[in-house]
Amino acid sequence: MSLNRSFFVPIDSPLHRLNPLTKLTFVFAMIISAFLSVPDMAPALAVLVLLTGFIGKVQRQYRTVLLKLILPAILFMFVMQSVFLPGGETILIQVGRFDVARENVRAAFLTVSRVFVMVSSFAILLLTTHPSKLMADLTRRGLPPQLAYVIISTLQILPQMQAKAQTILSAQRSRGLDTESTFLKRVRAIVPLVGPLVFGSLVEVEERAIAIEARGFTSPRAKTFLYEVPDTRADRLIRWTLVIFTLLSLAARIWLS
Amino acid sequence: MRIEIKDLHFTYPSGVQALRGISLTIESGEQVAIIGQNGAGKTTLARHLNGLLQPTSGEVRIGYWDTRRYSTAKLAARVGYVFQNPDEQLFSRDVHMEVAFGPKNLGYPKERVEALVSEALEMTDLLQKRETNPYDLSPTWRKMVAIASVIAMDTPIVIFDEPTTGQDAATIERIANVIRVLRERGKTILTITHDMDFCAENFERVIVMSQGQVLLDGKANDVLGQEEILATTYVEPPQLTRLGKRLGFKETVRNEEEFLTALQKRWRI
Amino acid sequence: MAIVNLHNVTYKYPLTETPALQNVNLRVKEGEFVAIIGRNGAGKSTLCYTLAGFVPHFFKGELTGSVEVAGMDASKSHLHEWVLNVGLVFQNPFNQISGAKYTVFEEIAFGLENIGVPRDEMKVRVEEAMRLTGISDLADRSPYSLSGGQQQRVALTSILVMQPKVLVLDEPTSQLDPIGAREVFGVIRTMAEQGMTVVLAEHKVEWIARFADRVVALHEGKIILDGTPREVLTSDLLLDKGFGISRYTSAARKARELGLWRQEQLPVTLEEAAEGFALTPNASPKRRCESK
Numbered sequence: 001m002s003l004n005r006s007f008f009v010p011i012d013s014p015l016h017r018l019n020p021l022t023k024l025t026f027v028f029a030m031i032i033s034a035f036l037s038v039p040d041m042a043p044a045l046a047v048l049v050l051l052t053g054f055i056g057k058v059q060r061q062y063r064t065v066l067l068k069l070i071l072p073a074i075l076f077m078f079v080m081q082s083v084f085l086p087g088g089e090t091i092l093i094q095v096g097r098f099d100v101a102r103e104n105v106r107a108a109f110l111t112v113s114r115v116f117v118m119v120s121s122f123a124i125l126l127l128t129t130h131p132s133k134l135m136a137d138l139t140r141r142g143l144p145p146q147l148a149y150v151i152i153s154t155l156q157i158l159p160q161m162q163a164k165a166q167t168i169l170s171a172q173r174s175r176g177l178d179t180e181s182t183f184l185k186r187v188r189a190i191v192p193l194v195g196p197l198v199f200g201s202l203v204e205v206e207e208r209a210i211a212i213e214a215r216g217f218t219s220p221r222a223k224t225f226l227y228e229v230p231d232t233r234a235d236r237l238i239r240w241t242l243v244i245f246t247l248l249s250l251a252a253r254i255w256l257s
Numbered sequence: 258m259r260i261e262i263k264d265l266h267f268t269y270p271s272g273v274q275a276l277r278g279i280s281l282t283i284e285s286g287e288q289v290a291i292i293g294q295n296g297a298g299k300t301t302l303a304r305h306l307n308g309l310l311q312p313t314s315g316e317v318r319i320g321y322w323d324t325r326r327y328s329t330a331k332l333a334a335r336v337g338y339v340f341q342n343p344d345e346q347l348f349s350r351d352v353h354m355e356v357a358f359g360p361k362n363l364g365y366p367k368e369r370v371e372a373l374v375s376e377a378l379e380m381t382d383l384l385q386k387r388e389t390n391p392y393d394l395s396p397t398w399r400k401m402v403a404i405a406s407v408i409a410m411d412t413p414i415v416i417f418d419e420p421t422t423g424q425d426a427a428t429i430e431r432i433a434n435v436i437r438v439l440r441e442r443g444k445t446i447l448t449i450t451h452d453m454d455f456c457a458e459n460f461e462r463v464i465v466m467s468q469g470q471v472l473l474d475g476k477a478n479d480v481l482g483q484e485e486i487l488a489t490t491y492v493e494p495p496q497l498t499r500l501g502k503r504l505g506f507k508e509t510v511r512n513e514e515e516f517l518t519a520l521q522k523r524w525r526i
Numbered sequence: 527m528a529i530v531n532l533h534n535v536t537y538k539y540p541l542t543e544t545p546a547l548q549n550v551n552l553r554v555k556e557g558e559f560v561a562i563i564g565r566n567g568a569g570k571s572t573l574c575y576t577l578a579g580f581v582p583h584f585f586k587g588e589l590t591g592s593v594e595v596a597g598m599d600a601s602k603s604h605l606h607e608w609v610l611n612v613g614l615v616f617q618n619p620f621n622q623i624s625g626a627k628y629t630v631f632e633e634i635a636f637g638l639e640n641i642g643v644p645r646d647e648m649k650v651r652v653e654e655a656m657r658l659t660g661i662s663d664l665a666d667r668s669p670y671s672l673s674g675g676q677q678q679r680v681a682l683t684s685i686l687v688m689q690p691k692v693l694v695l696d697e698p699t700s701q702l703d704p705i706g707a708r709e710v711f712g713v714i715r716t717m718a719e720q721g722m723t724v725v726l727a728e729h730k731v732e733w734i735a736r737f738a739d740r741v742v743a744l745h746e747g748k749i750i751l752d753g754t755p756r757e758v759l760t761s762d763l764l765l766d767k768g769f770g771i772s773r774y775t776s777a778a779r780k781a782r783e784l785g786l787w788r789q790e791q792l793p794v795t796l797e798e799a800a801e802g803f804a805l806t807p808n809a810s811p812k813r814r815c816e817s818k
Contacts, residue, residue: 006668008628132632136639153625160670164345170309171346175406176333176362192358195348199392203344207621210580214614215624215637215684219606222642226635226649295673295703397566423617423700425565425729426770451703454773491705496732496773496796503800513777520786524807 006156007065007126015056015124019235020134021141026052027121029242034117037249038256042113049120056128065123073119074112081108131156136225145223149212161197168196258285258320258335258413258445260306265315267301267469275301277469279315285413288436288446290456290477293466294491299449302466303416306447307336319414334363337412341419343403347391352383352402355391359410370409377409380435397428404435415439417448421455433459457481457495457511465490482509529692529723530554530577534591537572537581546572548747550591554692554725559718561734561755562727564744565768570727573744574616574696576600577725579608596691610641613690617697619677622684623669630672630680631656631665637688655687659713675706682713692723699730711737731772735759735794743769760792774799 015023030049034042053062081104088101135152139145172192173179179189260283267276275298283289291299304310305317308329317324319335337359340346349355356377360370378384381401386394391402400420408415417436421429429452436459439446450456456463456477463480465473467490473480481487481494484502493499501510501519510516532552538545546569554560564570575581579598582589583605593600596611616622627633631652638648656662659679664672669680678698685693695714699707707730715737718724728734734741734755741758743751745767751758758764760775774793781787786807793799 006628006670010628131626131628135626149626156625156670167340167342168345170304170329171338171340173329174307174309174333174336174338174340175346175359176330176410177358178328178330178362180328180330192346192348196345199347200344204621207616207618208625210584210614210616211622211681212624212636213580213584213605214578214609215688216606216609216640219609219641221640223639224642224644224648225639226632226645228645294705295675395567423697423729427565427768429770453704491703493704497777499796500774500777500799500803503796504803513773513780516777517780517784517786520781520803521784524786 006131006159007061007123008130009058009061009127010130011057013055013057013128015052015058015128016130017230018128018238019229019231020129020137021231022235022238023125023129024134024138025239025242027125029246030121031118032246033249034114036253038253040110040113041249042110042117045117046113046120049117049124053120053124053127056124058124058127061127062120062123065127066120070116070119070123074115077115078108078112081111126155130227133227133229136227137229137231139223140225140229145217149217153208161201164200165193165197168193168200171196259283259318260414260445260447261318262302262305263316263318265302265305265317266313267298267305267310268313275469276305279469279471281464281471281474283445283447285445286440286443287462288440288460289448289462289464290460291447291449291464291466292451292453292456292490292492293472297466297490298469299466300418301469303338303418303447303449306414306416307332307338309338330362333359333410333412335412335414337407337410337415339404339407339415339417339420341422343391343396343399346403346406347399350390351388352378352391352394352405353387355402356383356406356409359406363410365411373409373411374405377405380408380438381405382431397424400424400428401431404432408435408439412444414445414447417446417450419449419451421450421452429455453481453493453495454497457498465492478509478511478515481511527556528553529556529596530725531594532576532591533594535576535593536590537576538588539572539585540587542587544747546747547576550747550749552742552749552752554723556691556723557718557721559724559737559739560726561738561741562725562744563729563731563734563741563758563769564727568744569747570744571616571696572747574614574694574725574727577692578612578614578694579603579605580614583608609690610688611690612692612694613685613688615678615682615685615693615695615698617700619674619681619701622681623677628668629666630661630669633669633680634684634687637684641688651687651689655683658686658716659683660709673706675702675709678702678706678710679713682710686717690722692725693717695724695726695728697727697729699728699733707733729770731759731770732795735772743767745769756791756794756798759794778802 030045034045053059082100083095083098085104088103090102091099092102093100131152135148138148177189177192178185262279262281265276265279268274279302293299305312308324308327311325319332324332347355349358353374356374357370360373378387381404383401383405391399420432436446461477463477464471465480472490473483473486481498484494487494495511497516498509498511501516506519508519510519532550535547535550536545537547562570562573572581576593577595598608598611624633624636627636634652634655635648638651656665659682661679661683664676699710711733714724738755741755742749743758751761751763759771764771772794778787778792778799787802788805788807789802793802
């Protein structure tokens with residue numbers, strides 16, 4: 001059990017000091033450019049995102065997320081795309097009945113880069129942004145508090161869900177559920193595992209709704225915030241740069257394709 | 258079936274030393290309560306008995322089975338484990354199916370599954386509710402479904418993790434009754450509990466844990482009378498035990514019968 | 527003056543047939559500490575939700591009769607006005623954590639942010655509330671890293687910081703170990719001593735007997751007993767209806783049959799029991815009572 005079950009790493013870095021909206025703009029600029037730009041900048045952007053992790057001094061925590069979450073997913077995607085995609089002329093190797101074509105490997109590499117940019121930039125946002133400050137800043141700028149709450153609490157609660165899933169797995173294995181041997185048995189084990197997770201969440205959602213209501217969440221009074229979240233000239237400068245960068249990559253797509 | 262624990266140590270991946278040298282033997286047919294403050298290692302110990310956790314060092318044997326050699330799904334045939342929160346295991350459309358899940362997993366023949374399910378439902382007063390969806394039942398009854406779903410597995414050993422938490426007196430009595438029936442059938446029962454009165458009234462042997470070690474282990478009366486030692490793990494003796502001490506009884510009493518006998522002895526001699 | 531006034535309250539949840547509360551009449555004086563006992567499903571939680579305004583505003587359903595709490599009327603007031611005057615703490619400490627905050631300090635400030643308390647005042651109030659409940663040292667911890675007892679104290683502090691006139695607690699210690707429970711009861715008792723009106727639904731009879739001014743027994747949605755802890759908790763009616771009673775009371779009841787309990791009243795606390803059982807069975811119970 002980790003002591004701090006949240007993504008945020010409470011240290012100080014240039015990235016931590018940035019306004020949350022600036023980092024959010026960065027995330028969206030990276031994603032839009034990675035998915036839409038022509039020529040494809042996704043691999044270059046992936047390197048850029050990696051570098052920001054160092055600026056935020058969260059490379060160690062990011063590496064954990066990378067190894068546990070991102071890499072397994074994109075490796076799987078990479079293999080599926082390069083092996084199973086039909087077409088392609090230059091055959092590199094053969095895997096069983098499947099031909100692996102150079103074109104497909106290239107396409108797979110680009111897709112994987114895009115996903116990498118998307119997930120990694122989000123991860124770095126979460127690792128370097130205080131959840132309460134993110135919520136305060138977005139609400140102050142006019143995002144409906146309900147929506148801000150849903151976003152933040154979902155992120156906070158993900159690690160809890162994982163712990164809960166583990167308990168359910170233990171409970172069902174104690175009832176003789178075989179989750180380890182054959183593939184078929186694993187598939188059959190899904191309902192007993194997911195059922196309690198979903199139901200438990202429904203109960204939790206209602207209780208949590210009562211709990212936050214009891215603390216005046218829907219009060220019509222103007223909200224105040226515990227933290228002042230600074231928004232500096234540098235923040236605005238970075239945001240505009242990112243917006244212009246995104247517009248340029250969009251423009252490039254329209255003209256070049 | 259005998260439980261044998263030899264010099265068991267367990268350290269969580271986070272580095273927390275949860276168990277620090279536990280050695281215990283629980284004979285077939287014993288009823289044992291494990292008490293102690295939160296974080297004392299009670300649940301960690303119980304989870305070793307069906308292989309949910311593996312010893313960092315030392316060993317746990319269930320019958321002759323070393324828990325390191327058998328999966329939890331296999332050990333489930335010997336050790337039933339009722340988790341604290343029923344909502345972390347219920348998933349079926351109706352109570353009957355839910356209770357049949359365990360015995361089916363164990364591969365019992367159909368007739369035996371049916372017989373065990375009916376018996377378990379009867380023991381838990383659930384016969385009338387067998388066709389209800391577990392989630393339409395109150396949390397109290399969901400708890401009984403969870404208990405039924407484990408006793409239907411007919412394992413020689415049954416573990417209860419805080420069965421009385423949040424329950425009313427009537428439900429606690431119902432659970433005590435289940436434990437009585439299991440005792441008559443010669444089952445070995447281990448119960449983790451914070452409810453000292455429940456512990457005193459239903460268990461012959463009590464193990465007190467503190468900081469990953471066994472602090473006290475013995476006959477209920479001997480253990481529950483040790484007010485000072487219990488206080489170190491933040492446990493208070495049962496109500497009547499405290500009253501008996503306050504009245505200056507020489508012997509430790511733990512239930513109404515013992516209390517009244519001691520009271521009679523005091524005034525009539 | 528009555529701060530809570532329920533008159534002929536009957537309530538049905540949506541999609542249910544039988545009312546969860548039937549003809550409930552309850553008046554609570556300002557500063558009183560009232561405990562509600564009852565079996566699971568007797569309507570304790572529903573009564574708590576009614577006092578806290580969640581019935582009918584959150585759960586909808588059908589409510590008849592009148593509900594007045596802290597000068598508000600259920601038929602006229604909104605829930606957001608209600609929560610300014612009445613605080614609600616319930617069973618599961620985990621689900622009462624907002625999930626939107628990173629530290630305990632922020633968690634407790636959440637309610638004050640929502641109702642627009644200025645930043646400087648907010649900090650002062652949070653610190654004060656944490657001192658009151660003895661959790662100042664947890665300020666920088668994540669609410670999720672705490673034990674159940676600590677989490678429940680955080681939940682309680684998060685409500686107390688909003689300075690409600692009435693505090694409603696629905697089995698706030700049922701998920702806690704004896705230490706956690708004792709910590710929470712300690713805080714509740716302090717609040718009551720400081721003059722806050724407290725309504726507590728609870729199974730742990732021994733604690734109720736020690737702390738409450740008054741006990742209300744609820745059975746199948748109806749109030750069947752209402753009086754001092756000793757009157758209510760020793761009533762034969764509780765036995766018939768399957769309520770939990772303290773071991774002191776039941777042992778004394780049996781002892782009375784054996785002629786070993788000579789006081790007129792049965793005990794509900796350890797002290798009362800010790801005193802009563804210490805009397806020699808030959809002593810006259812009458813005189814003993816008068817001298818008290």
